[in-house]
Amino acid sequence: MTLYFVKRALAVIVTSVFAQAVSAEPTALDRSSIPIAAPDYPSITEVDANKVQPPPLQVISPPEKAPNIVVILTDDVGYGVPSTFGGPVDTPTLDRLAQNGLSYTRFHTTALCSPTRSALKAGRNHHMVNVGSVQEIATAFPGNTGQIPNTTAPVAEILRLNGYNTAAFGKWHETALTDTSVSGPQHNWPNRQGFEKFYGFIGAEVNFLRPNIHDGFALVDTDKIRDPDYHFDADIADQAVNWMRAQKTMTPEKPFFVYFATGGVHAPHMVHKKWADKYSGKFDQGWDKLREETLARQLEAGIVPEGTVLAQKPDEVDDWDSHTADERRLYARQAEFFAGLVEHTDYQAGRVVDALEDMGILDDTLVIYISGDNGTSAEGERDGYFNWYSMMNRYPETVEYQLSRLDEWGTITSYPHMAASWAVAFDAPFAWTKQEAGDFGGTRNGTVIHWPNMIKARGEKRTQFSHVIDIAPTILEVAGIPEPEYVNGVKQIPMQGTSLVYTFDNADAEERHKTQYFEMVGNRGIYHEGWFARVIQTTPWNPESRYPITSKEGWELFDLRNDFSLSNNLAKDKPKKLNEMIKVFMEQAVENHVLPLDTRLLDRMDAKTAGRIDLMDGRKSLTVFPGMIGMAEDTFLNVKNTSSRITAAVGVRGDEEANGVILAQGGSHSGWALYVTDGYPAFTYNFLQHQITSLKSSERLPEGESTITYTFDYDGDGRGKGGTAILAVNGKEVARERIERTIMNAYTVDETTDVGVDLSTQVAQSVFPTARDSLFTGTIEAVTVEILE
Template structure:
């Protein structure tokens, strides 16, 4: 037991006191939030000068409660960071580990939004209705994508107990259809307990041109060619905590720092990439061997651990051509640079806390990944991730054209499957595979040196992402709330890790844990893991039906990398664990299982809310912007008409009328040098432009684009015809169209083309229209 947590007076430890008051002055019940103020006294005195006012009621954190810094990197597997034997130099994580503790059996859910919901709540992901990402939510409990009111996140608990709270970076826990001016905003960060939010919504963003919100307000990015969100969010976090400490140094803070790094797109400044030149020419097979050797030497992997086999279908490095190897090596150079760049920015934040004198009083959790490294980039990687999402291959030759600018603003890249598996060493699988530690095991460092006796050591207790909240609550001496805003709360399911701080042999509190995502499922119980690999993360179809899945059995205490299947030797144990999985999965709303993935991106198929459900027409006007694909009428794979009424200046004007998407896929109706135009940008591979030959007259005009879709399936061609004041002025054939998605992070905008442009030169800054869009209507069949 950590004695330093017990030195506070008993009343404070139980959360009975407000800072600076004694027991007779206040008797706080922190299990019911918000904390109820005392009854207001009644006065009979007429003159206020003859009476004493009551002591002001104010909720403050328990005396001596530490600051909390929670850092979560994105899409980084166990074998990436130097701290856990990987090839990416991460000096900040190394430094914190050397004076903190490395946890080498810490687990996530295998995907970002489910992990983050569990991280902030202490409850399993299906209990949060986050069985997958919100973009693939369904109608079933456990998968609706809407976090229920009976689960209050740690941000809200700490805020209501006297903490300042802030989140910077990625927020993927808000339902995709709720991210619009219409809301509902109940599940936006600033209404879920964060005083400050500066970041982006969704699974990923263009780091060079993100859509950022400050609270609930979109941010105009600076006109800076060197802008990168990783640096921007760090600057904002340092500014916030500096200001908070200057104004209220006695008030602890909770800072959740969640970069988009190292999720695709892998965007990093060129000078960071240059640091890794030539360091991956040996290929992924050799890298796996090198990483395992370093892991064993560091003690984060036991002696004798075997390297698990690569998944079937992944080529040996030596079987690739010279050109393929050159391209592939570049991808890993960029990924490793992204990891080091992000970690170095985190170092600036940590250094700022040190300079304020707050680092030693800050409980730091640095989690190197919310799941295993992503294997969603395909066999050879992609220069534009939306090609793989839409099922369109890229050739090696085409990708090599981007060799020099890979990772820069003109690419939206992801790396090949082989690098993902190498980044998850010593395991077989990767992100999305919830039934393998390659998908769920992530390195974690906890730093709070004044409360550790074993700094620099490794802790090997089984731990899960749900364990972070109870650890924070025990460290801050704040009890678990049973009631928040009048709603009884689901009990926290994680177990505190405090007992492991001073005792490497402390018994793990987390004895049982289920895993499930898209049909990949497993159950851990007292050292044993029963699992089935149901679906490969890059495949559109499962390996077998749910009923016919083949289960395996592993003794994880003696088989760190899951290489020795004991199913045939212990069939009774396997059967018992399979039955336990069904029992635990049912209790956590993980049943029934929906193993569809791409189909679930269609709201109609999945059964989740759709703002445009049943709509065949949408009318917008000037200034309406930042509409994501889940908040905009769907024009893909169907005929449609765009009709705009505009008022143009005497020169005919320049700029966007209505655009959706951006540089890496989308379309735009605009005016260039006074001439109405329409461009369809097919995955940054082919742009088709339909344009008038004559300038518009000054004043009002009607512009219409008829998009006549071929039909016969998804992603087919179309014919576009442009009309000006009811006269056809141009027509063109569009050979191919995007079938599934234009962009995960770019939006539809009226009068401007935010973030990256569909058309590289509109003749105006950001494509801002120099005239006025009176209204624009999209009608779909």
């Protein structure tokens, strides 16, 4: 530890130069229990205010010289993507910070989004904060409930209660979807997790061109701000820059903590074509050659040790040359959009960095740029998807279909994802991808730390093993703030991460983070003192277990001191060492609430199947009213895979002609809507854009009150089956159609259920091009949704 940090730590223990809480003499603030208690002022007996001096007001300020802190986190960017770490995609912002800072070549995440984000802020392992997997598949088991406990206060709350201003922009994905309704609870929302300002989206992903955005707890009407060039990541960059400037204008001496978490490059890979066109032809060589090229650059730059080889790619990943010319044309264009979105994302992060420089505070701001919250996503499966919701509902799209819509790729009509083989290539030199906690392709992410005023090294690399749980302890040590024992009166579980400050000025410092488990949906691994053991239990393209979950079958062993890429399995050669590693994993698993292992993925999206809290548990009907908008799928009655009925009481006044959506769930890529168009009642069921079924009355709604009923008679005998749709007005059937297939798992991730409007994108897009067009012009008394046995 440098002398600077020794002095800082002592200063925190002994005194605070800012806070003068009780008397005129400086006194040390007790930061071990926060919020810091108000002073106990003595009673005043003097009547005349002119004859007595008031005691000094309490001011809670950070320790002297505590810096501004900015954490930049991108999404689904694998190790072999950014140019900074040898990848083929230009990331000038990350390059710039690395050239003037430190690159961490052995930094790790958790293999999925929510767990990485929760672990980052808490400084504890993801199961210790009950986020063992993404929020959408939480279960009832401790370690996997999705409910962050108050015993693990996040670093933002610690900083806020110690005098920092705090703000978060972009993706959150740490709130259980059942907690997003008006009924809450709201304790896991950003504004209850230490952030005074939040602007972004709550769930896993967003439609970049038509996002549902929250400012604090309120939905933003983004129709007012959209233009043809709108993109969500550019929007949050605007918001972050404006907030930082305002904060420094008002209180220039007060430090801030900014968490800038982009939506890119999580699916959908939506970016304006000019960004994708920059990479035109640059992936025509295919994924096999790309892996070789990336490794060559990594070796030349010293990002990977001399002698590193490519890990053998999975058997399911076909050679590029084995595909047809049409397939290769599709795949190459998919990769171009992915790369374009990566560079666009880095560009928006660069605008935040530029703003710091313009304000003259960049060099004294700790900037931590983590390139990806896990490896590149292989969730596009074999051929990719024009509409990624097809994957979520197990409806593969053909190459021919995708090629027929290739000109629409990246536009508002698409919701695209690339073929899984690209993910393997973009995670070079490793073999696996996002979801695979047992492989560094899923968990190793290039990371840069930049703080020129305190880190003397420039452009150097750090090779000590590090993990996302190390970020919170690093931030606290840099700020000179001790880890609190109590937060809001609750005793805290100690942070499990290791501050990285010891590496700042010592490239050869002995590694301090010596043991780290990994687990995600049964895929698991254990790092311990230079060795790594793992099991590839399932794959992103096949949810079936490869090995019995209770056996030792499938365990592999690697000596990381000589094998950077996990290419040489030593399990047969060193069975004793492997057994030692398995024992360490089991110890860690028990201690961190990892067990029991649950390999289910898409099946757990259903709350009842997963066993987690279900807001609609046991209910067969739900009546909603005007003003109820933005209801996430997990907060609404589940009408999938069953017969159902929707009954709407609406009204038409005088000569007015009713128009607009009465009730809609989902959006233009998947969902259903009950609406009125030019006075005619109608219903549309949108099955993944592949099959759109509409029913429409031949008669307009009469003046006055009417009852519109939509009934769906489900075929039964499994999930995602078809049925008969019937539309009636005032008890009279007006339309009947056959719906051949229905959604089995989820309509969407980011879109919602809305009364009187269809937010974001519209289910009946040809009828209502925008949310504003879909506003219902008549009156809605109530809408009742029922599950029919």
